Amino acid sequence: MAQAGETVALPKPALTGPSSVEQLMAQRRSTRDYQDTALELAEIGQLLWAAQGITHSRGFRTAPSAGALYPLELYVVANRVDGLARGVYHYDPRRHRLLSTHLDDVQVELCQAAWLQECVQEAPAVVVFTAVYERTMKKYGKRGKRYVHIEVGHAAQNLFLQAESMGLGTVDVGAFSDDAVAEVLQLPDDFEPLLLMPVGHK
Numbered sequence: 001m002a003q004a005g006e007t008v009a010l011p012k013p014a015l016t017g018p019s020s021v022e023q024l025m026a027q028r029r030s031t032r033d034y035q036d037t038a039l040e041l042a043e044i045g046q047l048l049w050a051a052q053g054i055t056h057s058r059g060f061r062t063a064p065s066a067g068a069l070y071p072l073e074l075y076v077v078a079n080r081v082d083g084l085a086r087g088v089y090h091y092d093p094r095r096h097r098l099l100s101t102h103l104d105d106v107q108v109e110l111c112q113a114a115w116l117q118e119c120v121q122e123a124p125a126v127v128v129f130t131a132v133y134e135r136t137m138k139k140y141g142k143r144g145k146r147y148v149h150i151e152v153g154h155a156a157q158n159l160f161l162q163a164e165s166m167g168l169g170t171v172d173v174g175a176f177s178d179d180a181v182a183e184v185l186q187l188p189d190d191f192e193p194l195l196l197m198p199v200g201h202k
């Protein structure tokens with residue numbers, strides 16, 4: 001089990017799966033109820049890789065990024081994940097690992113920040129998409145904000161289809177207090193929370 005400040009190596013992601021992309025798109029549905037079963041570390045790693053994993057020696061990722069500037073930063077709030085103590089973890093795509101930021105039981109507070117949507121509290125884990133707008137806006141100006149929002153959609157859909165492929169359910173949670181989520185996760189000032197995705201077994 002990781003302690004705050006520790007790194008957790010994630011298992012190498014799989015590059016094959018049981019279903020076609022057409023099947024996954026056809027069967028994908030938002031899921032807000034999950035079994036109590038814990039997630040495995042490899043499952044969390046696979047989901048994060050699908051959203052933002054590095055797939056090219058020049059640093060390109062599973063999801064496209066305007067100017068390859070990669071403004072997205074992903075966090076995991078772990079509630080029931082084998083091999084992870086409850087707490088908040090930051091995904092490092094370059095090393096495909098997690099950095100433990102703090103080890104509090106924050107799921108209840110995160111649920112409150114999301115206007116008491118129960119799926120946030122009940123899920124074994126919640127993936128939080130944040131963005132540093134400035135990385136993209138310094139090149140593209142005001143239009144860069146639009147690009148960041150397009151990118152989070154790409155990454156989230158990758159995670160959605162990957163979850164479906166693994167028999168996991170998820171849902172986009174866009175209704176939350178930005179300030180409250182930033183506080184619960186102790187985000188740096190320039191990290192904007194954009195989307196929560198609770199994940200668990202269907």
Ligand SMILES: Cc1cc2nc3c(=O)[nH]c(=O)nc-3n(C[C@H](O)[C@H](O)[C@H](O)COP(=O)(O)O)c2cc1C
Nearest residue numbers: 028029030031032114117119171172173174175176
């Ligand atoms: C940007 C966005 C924000 C959403 N926010 C929420 C949310 O806060 N809570 C929720 O339960 N569902 C949320 N949803 C999920 C939609 O309710 C869901 O996609 C829609 O009902 C269609 O169902 P389906 O995803 O199963 O096709 C959101 C979806 C999107 C795209």
